[in-house]
Amino acid sequence: xxxxxxxxxxxxxxxxxxxxxxxxxxxxxxxxxxxxxxxxxxxxxxxxxxxxxxxxxxxxxxxxxxxxxxxxxxxxxxxxxxxxxxxxxxxxxxxxxxxxxxxxxxxxxxxxxxxxxxxxxxxxxxxxxxxxxxxxxxxxxxxxx
Numbered sequence: 160x161x162x163x164x165x166x167x168x169x170x171x172x173x174x175x176x177x178x179x180x181x182x183x184x185x186x187x188x189x190x191x192x193x194x195x196x197x198x199x200x201x202x203x204x205x206x207x208x209x210x211x212x213x214x215x216x217x218x219x220x221x222x223x224x225x226x227x228x229x230x231x232x233x234x235x236x237x238x239x240x241x242x243x244x245x246x247x248x249x250x251x252x253x254x255x256x257x258x259x260x261x262x263x264x265x266x267x268x269x270x271x272x273x274x275x276x277x278x279x280x281x282x283x284x285x286x287x288x289x290x291x292x293x294x295x296x297x298x299x300x301x302x303x304x
Contacts, residue, residue: 180245187242191256194239198259199286200293207277207300229265236263 170177239260246253262273277283277300287297 183242184246187239187246187256188252191239191242191252191259195255195259196289196293198262199289200295202286202290202298204296205299207274207298233264236260239263 237260239256241260243253243256243258243260246256258276262269277286277298283298283300290297
């Protein structure tokens with residue numbers, strides 16, 4: 160309990176940090192809402208049909224640009240995860256922002272996690288609802304997903 164009081168007192172002594180975190184939380188919230196819609200709308204409709212991820216044309220044609228894009232994507236994903244963690248205690252959609260960050264960064268087993276998430280009927284319906292609003296065709300998936 161003493162640690163919690165010290166933590167709260169530290170923020171009370173530095174109100175500018177709370178203001179900065181609140182403003183940051185608001186902007187991360189807006190970016191996560193806009194970003195999620197954009198990312199979901201740009202998922203290829205057959206993305207979840209394959210049992211494993213396909214290689215992209217970028218891998219062979221533009222390896223340097225691919226590395227830059229992966230680096231930037233991972234930085235944005237990490238920032239979203241950090242912002243989502245902050246939003247767990249500040250205003251905003253913390254869990255949604257954390258999930259968005261996790262879907263952006265590269266790590267072993269990511270595609271299996273995506274497959275598992277999309278196998279949940281409520282998540283699949285929500286993804287397709289977002290795509291419908293963006294005038295994109297519905298996502299397809301294997302029946303056993």
